[in-house]
Amino acid sequence: MKSNKMHSLFLVLITAALLAACSAASPDKKTQLENLKNDAAKLNQQIQKLQSEISAESGPEPVKTKDVAIVSLKQGKFDHYVQTQGSIESIENIQVSSKTASIRCGGRGRFQGPDLGAG
Numbered sequence: 140m141k142s143n144k145m146h147s148l149f150l151v152l153i154t155a156a157l158l159a160a161c162s163a164a165s166p167d168k169k170t171q172l173e174n175l176k177n178d179a180a181k182l183n184q185q186i187q188k189l190q191s192e193i194s195a196e197s198g199p200e201p202v203k204t205k206d207v208a209i210v211s212l213k214q215g216k217f218d219h220y221v222q223t224q225g226s227i228e229s230i231e232n233i234q235v236s237s238k239t240a241s242i243r244c245g246g247r248g249r250f251q252g253p254d255l256g257a258g
Contacts, residue, residue, distance in 0.1 A: 194200070
């Protein structure tokens with residue numbers, strides 16, 4: 140009989156816990172947003188308080204600086220050259236030659252060279 144009472148009590152407690160867990164309504168998005176904003180404001184205040192305490196203990200942070208050189212501008216010639224080296228690979232072989240003066244044969248079998256201005 141004791142086990143039946145314990146068993147019933149256990150079932151009632153589990154049922155009550157399930158109903159309580161399932162019936163808890165989640166807050167709407169507006170209330171959730173307001174809660175998060177309030178939490179953020181509290182956290183920001185705590186952060187600022189800690190930062191001010193730390194800066195009071197250690198003094199102000201040193202300012203980081205960089206040395207800068209100043210050069211006066213002058214008008215002048217700007218020469219800039221680039222040298223490159225490389226190789227070229229081709230898919231097909233191409234032969235290129237320069238144009239040269241050719242010797243041709245005239246109508247009567249005489250060879251005529253290029254006109255060099257000799258007169």
